[in-house]
Amino acid sequence: xxxxxxxxxxxxxxxxxxxxxxxxxxxxxxxxxxxxxxxxxxxxxxxxxxxxxxxxxxxxxxxxxxxxxxxxxxxxxxxxxxxxxxxxxxxxxxxxxxxxxxxxxxxxxxxxxxxxxxxxxxxxxxxxxxxxxxxxxxxxxxxxxxxxxxxxxxxxxxxxxxxxxxxxxxxxxxxxxxxxxxxxxxxxxxxxxxxxxxxxxxxxxxxxxxxxxxxxxxxxxxxxxxxxxxxxxxxxxxxxxxxxxxxxxxxxxxxxxxxxxxxxxxxxxxxxxxxxxxxxxxxxxxxxxxxxxxxxxxxxxxxxxxxxxxxxxxx
Numbered sequence: 001x002x003x004x005x006x007x008x009x010x011x012x013x014x015x016x017x018x019x020x021x022x023x024x025x026x027x028x029x030x031x032x033x034x035x036x037x038x039x040x041x042x043x044x045x046x047x048x049x050x051x052x053x054x055x056x057x058x059x060x061x062x063x064x065x066x067x068x069x070x071x072x073x074x075x076x077x078x079x080x081x082x083x084x085x086x087x088x089x090x091x092x093x094x095x096x097x098x099x100x101x102x103x104x105x106x107x108x109x110x111x112x113x114x115x116x117x118x119x120x121x122x123x124x125x126x127x128x129x130x131x132x133x134x135x136x137x138x139x140x141x142x143x144x145x146x147x148x149x150x151x152x153x154x155x156x157x158x159x160x161x162x163x164x165x166x167x168x169x170x171x172x173x174x175x176x177x178x179x180x181x182x183x184x185x186x187x188x189x190x191x192x193x194x195x196x197x198x199x200x201x202x203x204x205x206x207x208x209x210x211x212x213x214x215x216x217x218x219x220x221x222x223x224x225x226x227x228x229x230x231x232x233x234x235x236x237x238x239x240x241x242x243x244x245x246x247x248x249x250x251x252x253x254x255x256x257x258x259x260x261x262x263x264x265x266x267x268x269x270x271x272x273x274x275x276x277x278x279x280x281x282x283x284x285x286x287x288x289x290x291x292x293x294x295x296x297x298x299x300x301x302x303x304x305x306x307x308x309x310x311x312x313x314x315x
Contacts, residue, residue: 030109031118033102034085035078041300042176042207043073049203049307050184053196056314057189065136065187072129072145073180079122080152084163086115087156091225099217099290123149137187144183148175166230168215169208177204198256199310205250206303210296212243213283217292236288244280247299250306251276258313268309275302 051066089105090112104110110118130145151171155162162168181200186192215222215231216239223232231239251272258265279302283295 030104034082034104034110034115034118036081036101038297039081039210039300040074040077041304042172042210043077043180044070045303045307046176046180046200046203046207047073047184049199049311050181050196051188052311053181053193053199053314054185054188057185057193061188062136065133066184068129068133069184069187072126072133075122075126075129076148076152079119079126080155082115082119082122083153084156086112086119087161088225089115099221099288099292101293123152133187137183137190140186141183144179148179151175163229164225164227166228166233169211169230172211173201173204173208176207177201180204195257198253202250202253202256202310203303203307205246205253206299206306209243209246210299210303212239212246213292213295213299216240216243217288219288240284243283244276247276247280247302248273254306254310254313257310262313265313268313272306272309275305 047066047069051061051069055061085103085105089103105112105115126149127145130141134141134145151162155168155171162171178197178200181203182192182196185196212231215229216236219229219231219236219239222229230242234242251269254272255269258269260266279295279298283292286292286295
C-alpha cells in the first residue's frame with residue numbers, strides 16, 4: 001500500500017510504493033527536479049550562438065550539426081545534473097537544511113541504481129551525437145567531447161570533485177561559454193575565429209553567474225559538507241557584488257559586437273544594462289532562502305537576452 005509524500009514549497013505530491021518508488025502522476029515532476037529543465041538554456045544558447053555566428057561568417061549553417069550539437073550539449077548537462085544528484089545523495093550532502101530545489105536521491109524518490117542508469121543514458125546520448133560530430137570535425141571535437149564528459153563526471157566525483165573547489169564557475173565559463181560557442185562555430189566552418197571565442201566568453205559569464213547563485217544559496221550546507229566553493233571563500237557580501245559585476249561585465253563586453261552609429265544598438269545595450277542592474281539589485285537584497293532559486297532561471301533568461309541582443313547588433 002502506498003504512502004503519502006508531500007514536499008513543501010515545491011508543489012509536488014503523490015504516492016510511493018513499499019520500495020520507495022514514485023508511482024503516481026508526479027513521476028514527471030520527480031525527474032524534472034533532477035534534470036533541471038529551467039537551466040538547460042545554458043546548453044542551448046551557446047550552441048545556437050555558435051551556429052548563428054557561423055551563419056554570419058559564411059551565410060550558411062548545417063542544420064544536422066546544430067541539432068546534434070544541441071542534443072549532445074543538453075545531454076551532457078542532464079547527465080551531469082543526474083550524476084550530481086546521485087553523488088550528493090549517496091554522500092549525504094543533501095540534508096534537511098538544503099534550501100535549493102529538492103534532490104531525488106536524497107528524498108528517496110528514485111533508487112540510486114535508477115538514477116545512475118539515467119545519467120549513463122544521458123551521457124550515452126551525448127556520445128552517440130558526438131561520434132557523428134567527430135566525423136565532421138575530427139580530433140578537436142573528439143578532444144572537446146572527452147573533456148566535457150570527464151568534467152561532467154568529475155564535477156561531483158573523484159578524489160577532488162570540482163564542486164568542492166572554487167573552480168566551478170571557471171569551468172562553466174570555459175565549457176558552457178568559450179568551448180561550446182567556438183566548438184559549434186568550428187563544426188560549421190572548419191575554423192575558429194577570435195570573435196567566436198570572444199562571443200563564447202561573453203555568454204559564458206552569465207552561465208557562470210548561474211552557478212554562483214547556486215553556490216551562494218547552498219553556502220551553509222556546502223560548508224558542512226566540506227566544500228570550498230568560491231561563494232564560501234569570498235563570503236556572502238562579495239558574492240552578491242560579484243554576481244552583479246559579472247552580469248554588467250558581460251554587457252560591457254557585448255559592446256565589442258555593436259555598431260556605435262546605430263541607435264538600435266544603443267537601445268539594446270541600454271536594455272541589457274537595465275536588466276543586469278535589476279537582477280543585481282534583486283539578488284543583493286534577497287536573503288539566503290529558497291527564493292534565490294528564482295534567480296537561476298532569471299539569470300539563464302538574461303543569458304538568452306544577451307545572446308539575442310548580440311545577434312541583432314551583429315546583423
